[in-house]
Amino acid sequence: MVSLKVLSLLTLLGITTAQNATLRYMPFGDSITEITCWRSLLWEKLQTTEWASVNFVGSGKNENNCKDTKYDRDNEGHSGFLAIDIANKNQLDGWLKTNPADVITMHLGTNDFVQQNKPVADVITAFTKLVGTMRTHNPKMKIVVAQIIPMGIGSYNTKIQQLNAQIPTWAAGLNKTESPIWVVDQYTGFSGSSDLRDGVHPNASGDQKMMNVWYPGLLMALAAAKADQGTTTAVKFIA
Ligand SMILES: *[C@@H]1O[C@H](CO)[C@@H](O)[C@H](O)[C@H]1NC(C)=O
Ligand SMILES: *[C@@H]1O[C@H](CO)[C@@H](O)[C@H](O)[C@H]1NC(C)=O
Ligand SMILES: *[C@@H]1O[C@H](CO)[C@@H](O)[C@H](O)[C@H]1NC(C)=O
Numbered sequence: 016m017v018s019l020k021v022l023s024l025l026t027l028l029g030i031t032t033a034q035n036a037t038l039r040y041m042p043f044g045d046s047i048t049e050i051t052c053w054r055s056l057l058w059e060k061l062q063t064t065e066w067a068s069v070n071f072v073g074s075g076k077n078e079n080n081c082k083d084t085k086y087d088r089d090n091e092g093h094s095g096f097l098a099i100d101i102a103n104k105n106q107l108d109g110w111l112k113t114n115p116a117d118v119i120t121m122h123l124g125t126n127d128f129v130q131q132n133k134p135v136a137d138v139i140t141a142f143t144k145l146v147g148t149m150r151t152h153n154p155k156m157k158i159v160v161a162q163i164i165p166m167g168i169g170s171y172n173t174k175i176q177q178l179n180a181q182i183p184t185w186a187a188g189l190n191k192t193e194s195p196i197w198v199v200d201q202y203t204g205f206s207g208s209s210d211l212r213d214g215v216h217p218n219a220s221g222d223q224k225m226m227n228v229w230y231p232g233l234l235m236a237l238a239a240a241k242a243d244q245g246t247t248t249a250v251k252f253i254a
Contacts, residue, residue, distance in 0.1 A: 118156070
């Protein structure tokens with residue numbers, strides 16, 4: 016029989032180890048996630064916090080010549096991809112199988128409108144499937160979803176605004192205590208003329224704005240993921 020003293024020591028060790036386990040964060044999206052520099056700015060900002068050890072994960076390492084040799088470039092940004100296609104082809108399933116995550120940010124929908132003028136409702140349906148995939152892989156996935164940035168070209172912002180307007184209600188409807196969804200607004204305050212380098216992708220000013228908007232959402236998600244790790248392991252050791 017294990018003595019009470021040993022048992023509580025084991026519990027203590029369990030909690031301590033779990034709280035220091037590395038959290039895995041997947042930046043998920045299209046080219047606005049892949050060939051940009053907000054991930055570099057975000058990583059650099061995290062280095063000054065308790066979240067310095069967070070592991071960025073994903074199958075790609077592309078960026079936009081960010082001139083930052085230190086940051087963790089791993090990401091799941093896929094240039095040109097539609098939310099609808101990623102959902103229909105079950106691509107996120109494979110990506111999360113290869114790179115499991117505790118926390119994920121999603122900025123998607125731009126290509127659905129810019130490339131194929133898809134209906135807003137179909138993008139929302141795709142989002143629902145993607146959230147389902149995230150939770151199949153990790154029932155406690157902490158999810159941050161962006162209301163997406165405006166375009167500086169064409170008249171795509173009408174549909175982008177319609178999508179963005181629907182995201183908060185959609186997210187609230189899927190919200191779960193163990194797998195919260197936080198919505199961050201990447202549209203408001205982002206200029207289609209002075210924050211984009213080519214009418215589509217953020218320049219230095221846009222990258223900075225995107226990082227500033229992701230940051231508080233990501234911190235909430237990381238804190239929730241860390242809190243989980245403590246309780247899960249503690250329960251395991253006590254049982
Ligand atoms: C674990 O994290 C705590 C603070 O969260 C810190 O005090 C402790 O030194 C860390 N332990 C290890 C082994 O890194
Ligand atoms: C989801 O729930 C969390 C609390 O667990 C809350 O902070 C967040 O704002 C909710 N998200 C939405 C979209 O209502
Ligand atoms: C961003 O790009 C726009 C033109 O696309 C330009 O007006 C602006 O000065 C640029 N800002 C930065 C910080 O690169």
